[in-house]
Amino acid sequence: xxxxxxxxxxxxxxxxxxxxxxxxxxxxxxxxxxxxxxxxxxxxxxxxxxxxxxxxxxxxxxxxxxxxxxxxxxxxxxxxxxxxxxxxxxxxxxxxxxxxxxxxxxxxxxxxxxxxxxxxxxxxxxxxxxxxxxxxxxxxxxxxxxxxxxxxxxxxxxxxxxxxxxxxxxxxxxxxxxxxxxxxxxxxxxxxxxxxxxxxxxxxxxxxxxxxxxxxxxxxxxxxxxxxxxxxxxxxxxxxxxxxxxxxxxxxxxxxxxxxxxxxxxxxxxxxxxxxxxxxxxxxxxxxxxxxxxxxxxxxxxxxxxxxxxxxxxxxxxxxxxx
Numbered sequence: 001x002x003x004x005x006x007x008x009x010x011x012x013x014x015x016x017x018x019x020x021x022x023x024x025x026x027x028x029x030x031x032x033x034x035x036x037x038x039x040x041x042x043x044x045x046x047x048x049x050x051x052x053x054x055x056x057x058x059x060x061x062x063x064x065x066x067x068x069x070x071x072x073x074x075x076x077x078x079x080x081x082x083x084x085x086x087x088x089x090x091x092x093x094x095x096x097x098x099x100x101x102x103x104x105x106x107x108x109x110x111x112x113x114x115x116x117x118x119x120x121x122x123x124x125x126x127x128x129x130x131x132x133x134x135x136x137x138x139x140x141x142x143x144x145x146x147x148x149x150x151x152x153x154x155x156x157x158x159x160x161x162x163x164x165x166x167x168x169x170x171x172x173x174x175x176x177x178x179x180x181x182x183x184x185x186x187x188x189x190x191x192x193x194x195x196x197x198x199x200x201x202x203x204x205x206x207x208x209x210x211x212x213x214x215x216x217x218x219x220x221x222x223x224x225x226x227x228x229x230x231x232x233x234x235x236x237x238x239x240x241x242x243x244x245x246x247x248x249x250x251x252x253x254x255x256x257x258x259x260x261x262x263x264x265x266x267x268x269x270x271x272x273x274x275x276x277x278x279x280x281x282x283x284x285x286x287x288x289x290x291x292x293x294x295x296x297x298x299x300x301x302x303x304x305x306x307x308x309x310x311x312x313x314x315x316x317x318x319x320x321x322x323x
Contacts, residue, residue, distance in 0.1 A: 001306070003313075005310075006054070006310045006313060010310070017053065024118055025037060031103070032111055035103050035108070036111060036115070040074075042099075047314075048073045049070030052066060052179070055182035055311065056182040058302050058305070059186035069131070069182065071122060072123055075116070079119070080112075083108075090229065099111070119135075123135050141173045142174060145167075146170060148165060152166060152235070160242070163241055167204075168201070171204050175204030179203075180193055199298040202298065203318055206315065207318045209238060209285075210288050210319055213239060216228065216230075232262060232264065234258070234261070234264075239280040243278045244256065254270065288319045293315075
């Protein structure tokens with residue numbers, strides 16, 4: 001199954017999700033409308049809401065609340081992007097100027113807050129305490145992940161374990177919530193709910209690991225952001241952490257300085273050569289592939305059909321993609 005076939009399979013659901021997103025962005029405050037529409041229209045993959053609707057359908061859900069769930073997931077994700085880009089001082093995302101570059105930091109932070117609070121209003125409309133609890137917890141964990149990442153910036157002593165904790169909180173947690181909550185909407189057993197939770201967690205981890213490889217290896221136009229952004233910000237992602245373990249002397253010091261002083265872009269070619277020579281990208285991709293395999297194993301119980309196939313394919317795409 002191809003990504004285009006997955007999009008066709010979910011077309012009706014995702015059309016409803018997009019309509020719901022825009023209807024819920026409406027505000028009497030003009031700037032909220034302008035900035036909200038700008039960021040939502042900025043070419044995102046809509047992967048997290050797509051996961052929510054595919055998982056719900058794979059489990060036989062026939063209602064309409066999965067559309068609201070998918071909208072909540074997208075609003076939480078979009079709010080984190082708005083805040084992330086301010087913290088990271090990013091100027092480019094998905095090939096377009098970031099919202100903070102166009103509208104300013106203050107507006108971006110405040111509209112991010114609006115999206116968070118609108119997401120919580122939508123949670124209440126689902127009228128399920130368990131769903132509200134999981135989403136509230138997930139939002140809190142995401143915020144913790146952002147702070148953990150901030151603590152790791154410019155720290156060459158960051159461990160692989162610490163890095164994995166950051167990407168679980170920052171990225172995998174929302175994937176996990178999307179698929180776990182789809183199972184809850186479908187009134188599935190605790191065993192099924194936990195299996196879907198594991199699928200989302202492992203998929204989100206694989207997705208972020210590949211993102212961190214692509215930050216060094218992708219084509220800038222295709223990726224939609226500047227190559228080496230993580231390096232420029234002094235973020236110790238897994239390729240750098242692994243390469244540090246495999247080097248010594250001058251090479252190791254160069255990597256440490258790149259993290260500690262955020263000056264790696266001055267030595268980008270040399271750092272890329274070190275990452276290649278130490279097989280840092282190979283190692284990171286291998287971990288991502290293991291995570292994708294775990295994701296597929298978690299949903300082995302699902303009945304055969306196009307929705308299960310779509311979820312399996314997304315795990316493959318997460319590690320095979322080039323942007």
